[in-house]
Amino acid sequence: MTAEEAKKKIAALTEQINHYNHQYYVNAISEVTDYEFDMLLKELEQLEEEHPTLKQEDSPTQRVGGTITKNFETVAHTYPMLSLSNSYNEEDLYEFDQRVQKGLEGEEYEYVCELKFDGVALSLTYKNGILKRGVTRGDGAQGDDITANIKTVRTIPLKAQGKDVPDFFEVRAEGFMSRASFDRINNDIAEENIRREQEGKKHLNMLANPRNAAAGTFKMQDSSVVASRQLDCYVYAYMSENDPVEKHEEALQKLKEWGFNVSPSYQRCRNMDEVIAYIKKWEEKRFELPLDTDGVVIKVNHIKQQKELGSTAKSPRWAIAYKYKAESATTALESITYQVGRTGAVTPVANLAPVQLAGTVVKRASLHNANEIERLDLHEGDQVFVEKGGEIIPKVTGVDLSQRLKDAKPFEFIHACPSCGTALERKEGEAAYYCPNELGCLPQVKGRIEHFVARKAMNIDSLGSERIEQMLEVGLIKDATDLYSLRKVDLIAKLEKFKDKSAEKMVAGIDASKEIPFSRVLFAIGIRFVGATVAEKLATHFRSLEALSKADRETLINVPEIGEKIADSILAFFQDPKQQAFIEKLKQTGVQLEMPEQEEATVEEAIFEGQTFVVSGVFQDYSRDELKKLIQRYGGKVVSSISKKLNYLVAGDKMGPSKKEKAEKLEVRIVSEQEFKDMLPL
Incomplete structure (x- = not known):
């Protein structure tokens, strides 16, 4: 076979097999037998092996995996992956509807309802119709490139089909593990454990639940193992500079035409009453689906109206999530312990008798603050109701008073910091108690340094929680600025089991963080209410930490999307003598405290200043x-x-x-x- 003949044959087989894949996995239509499909795939694999340069980007042989990825590259999202505001009752939804109505100033509008699937949020990038990149949500601004693993999911097209496919676009998707795949894998693990027990070997861990299993599988290093787990995917949004349609519903239909797997459960609703009816219809029906779902997403249908409503720093104003009532369990409250965060806030945590809930064993649950302990009227030995919906940390929602012990003593919130013993204070208008010993309370100092070195801040990945605590205990550092004076010889001399290469890596990571952009340094500083997105807006507006520190309240509030709460927090930070001392030390470290000069407009160029x-x-x-x-x-x-x-x-x-x-x-x-x-x- 000549090279030209092989090229034509590879192209024909690629198109044919991709068609059979789509029909089987997306449309549930089997056009050929498994044997016939396997023979075609085997023929293609052999041709690609003989002519490796002729292998196409959308070759179905990529579905079987085989790529080993030791480190997943962190990449920025072209379009931020915002989170949704949550609602839990009809009243919340009608309030959302009123905000939409006000924002659109009398325009007619409608909604699209979609089930909120319990999986892993993904962003898929297509160029010239070919899948180029698959990225996890990460922190919304950047995520991990898991393209090799994404390509093993057979419901994700390697090439979008259709004459009107844009040159560049992204789709948002929910990757998931079906209940059937979850049960199959756990059955295989159970059988393997029987064999291991007979051989005296350690048991393998069973998968906890489909959602966690999917998240772990997407981040596996061996894509062939990912392929064997048969992950699935539903797409739910189209992102591009060029909108081929006017409505979100039309975008879903267009994605379906292009070969994407769109759940047929979505529905257009003319008003909020129809939205409520949709929610009620799926409250029980959702359990018939092949995957878990914990709510409904409600979106304004017209894309131009979505853009008109815009977004806050964290979530779109044109969409909201309704959460179904969370799964609940009853267990014994054994004790309450207290955690101190980096801001000094003291959070009570309920220690529980282990109980199975939403696919995981729960031993601890948040109690939020002193008001919550009082509201729940918690007593020693109480049987409590625990819920875990989409939340990572379960929460105590009530007490079974019928099982309360006689003479049980009520829990009282502590009056002194559990770490340093300082008397706690309560800030005006806030429910939380705070430890005011900012510089001498170890959890606060440690928490601020952990925040400073985090990936979306200064990204010093060689510094873990245990290492930071050890350095604080031996006096190597007192705050984050001290990291920049560390040297390899100090680390090896004062830290246990610290080898030469580890010390070199840490010092190199600290030095490299000096190149981190100003916006991320501003986030790393840890001003209350200044998250990564707000920090970027402030950095872009003020251009330097010096300018930000001198801004008055009115100037801060006039920055787009900066409200009074954030402005007051920034003012309080820069007026605090302790923070002023920290900033002075930070200026000596060499980190970026202003935007690069080449990005600044000159006086002659700044024609749009303040516009x-x-x-x-x-x-x-x-x-x-x-x-x-x-x-x-x-x-x-x-x-x-x-x-x-x-x-x-x-x-x-x-x-x-x-x-x-x-x-x-x-x-x-x-x-x-x-x-x-x-x-x-x-």
Whole structure:
């Protein structure tokens, strides 16, 4: 067979096998026998082995795995993966509906309801129709590249099918392990353990629940093992600069046409009453599905209205999740212990007699604060109700008073810090008690350093919790700034079992963190309520820590998406003498405390200083991202929604009429692409 003949045969087999895969795994249609399918796949594998350069990117032979990934690269999401606000009753949903109605100012709107599947959130990137990258959600801004493992999931197309497939787009998906696969794997483990017991070998651990099993499997190093576990996937969103449709429902239909596995359980609802009816319909019916689901996601259907409503720093304003009542269990409350966090907040934790709940054994549950202990009226030896829905940490929801012991004593919240013994204080308007000994309370100091070195902060991965605690105990460090004066010889001399290579790696990691961008340094500092997203907005606006520290309350509140609560926290931080001393030490470490000079606009260039822009529509000479970068380059700020504070709406073709109407109503200046270009320096 000539190379040209092999090329044609490989292309034909690839297309044929991918078609059979899609029909079987997505449409549940078996067009050939298993034997016929295996023979075709074997023929393709042999041809690819003989002609490796002719193997196509969407070859179905990738489904069987075989790639070994020792370290998963961390990559930034093109579009942030925001979390959803949760609701637990109909009243919450009607309040959400009122906010949508107010935000759209009288426009007609509708919703799409989708089941909230209990799996692993994924982002899949396609270029020229080919799957290029699969990434976990991570922290929403960046995640782990698990492409080799993603390709083993047979319901994820390696190549999108259709004439109108965009050049570049992303889909959001929920990867999961079906109950059938979960049971099959656990049965195999049980059989293996029988054999191991006969041979006197240690038992393998059973999988706890499908959700955790899926999360662990997606991060396995050997993709062939991932393939053997038969993971599955539903896609639920389309992301691109170019919207081929006007509604979310149409996007789901388009994804289905392109070969993606879309759950047929979604439904368009004209109003919130129909949303409630959908929720009630699926409350019991959901247990008939092949996977677990814990709620319903409600989304505004029109994409232009989604953009008009915009998002907060953490979640979209056009969507909300309704959570079904969580699974509950009863167990004995054995004791209450107290944890001190990096902010000094003291959190009570219930220690429970072990109980099986939502697929895991629960031994501890959060009690939140002193008010909660009082509200629950907890007594020693109580039998308590414990719930665990989508939450990571279970919570105590009530007490079985019929089983309360006679003469049982009520629990009282502690008055002194469990770590340093300092008298606790309660801040005005807050439920939590705090230990005020910020510099001398070990859990607080340790917690702040752990936050500082975390991956989405300074990313010093060689510094674990135990190592930090050890360095504090021997006096090597007192706060995060002391890390930058550590040397290999000090580490080896003072820390037990610390080898030469480990010390070198730690010092190298600390030195490398000096190149971490200012926005992440700002997050690492640990100002209360300043998360990673808020830190990035503040860094972009103020450009340096020095400028931020001098900002007054009004200036802070005028930053897009920075409210009074965050502004007050920032002011309190920089007015605190202890924090001022910390910042002075931080300035001596060499970390990045301002944006790079090349990114700053010069005085002559800063023509948009103090101006805010919304960019909407399709443009002839620029992409939307290019326009946004130009605005930022010349000192302007780009925001997502139209308000009275907005200075300009840069309007392209196919911009939603509602956005234009709102801008006109608020007397926001609307400029065309050419008018914007005329505003730029020559």
